[in-house]
Amino acid sequence: MKVVAFARKEQGSGASRRLRNAGMTPGIIYGGTEAPITVSLDHNALFHALKKEAFHSSILDMEIDGAVQQVLLRDFQMHAFKPIVMHVDFQRVDATHKIHVKVPLHFVNAEVSPAVKLSAAVISHVMNEVDVTCLPKDLPEFIEVDLSNIAAGESIHLSNVKLPQGVSLVAHGDDLTVATASIPAGSKSDAAEGEAAAE
Structure with missing residues (x-):
């Protein structure tokens, strides 16, 4: 499955709020030898993807600014009572490591x-x-x-x-x-x- 994300530089709750108001969900990619990077994803596409069982248990091809890396969904947080994805975490995957x-x-x-x-x-x-x-x-x-x-x-x-x-x-x-x-x-x-x- 392919997921498109965008690198983001602004940090903090204010930046995250602005992202959500613009229909985006803040996220992070960590693991492997590279440093963690913060990203944003289209909220509606992510919301519908989370309804698919395979999205939770498959290796995902994450495209960030044209470059593709393999990741696993590790965690996501939903709003307490609204159908809004507040944040999402992905982990990088190394083909040689279990x-x-x-x-x-x-x-x-x-x-x-x-x-x-x-x-x-x-x-x-x-x-x-x-x-x-x-x-x-x-x-x-x-x-x-x-x-x-x-x-x-x-x-x-x-x-x-x-x-x-x-x-x-x-x-x-x-x-x-x-x-x-x-x-x-x-x-x-x-x-x-x-x-x-x-x-």
Whole structure:
């Protein structure tokens, strides 16, 4: 994804306010061997880009005054109650150094799982993203979690998630739960009543 930014020289809250009044969002780019630089971005383009999942978990081509460098979105601040992006942070990416990023999980095949087909279970997504480390070229836009084999009462853990080549999880100690399949309380009592009536 490509992002266009403009180098800015004016600093301070007054300068930032003037930028926002002109439809721009102040930002900063840091990391790597170069010094941090302050930039401004078109607010509306940035606001719409932030709605896209890929913008948060992809290497971005940042063009500043004609020169392109690769960056990752690291943080952004929204206004307390208005749909306004107040500030945005990007980190430079070095192709030879591993990066640490949160990547979204996409859950697939729930409808064909034994939990749903045979038991009318409800599958709950406990995690929606995972911490991974990899080289920039290996960064996935998302990681799929295959639910086709989950049965009622079972859970899928991080150790069950198939990672793309070159990508490894950032260990947090435990084998955390990613998704669970449980039968709703009402379904159990309905089934019991049905059995009693049959007898």
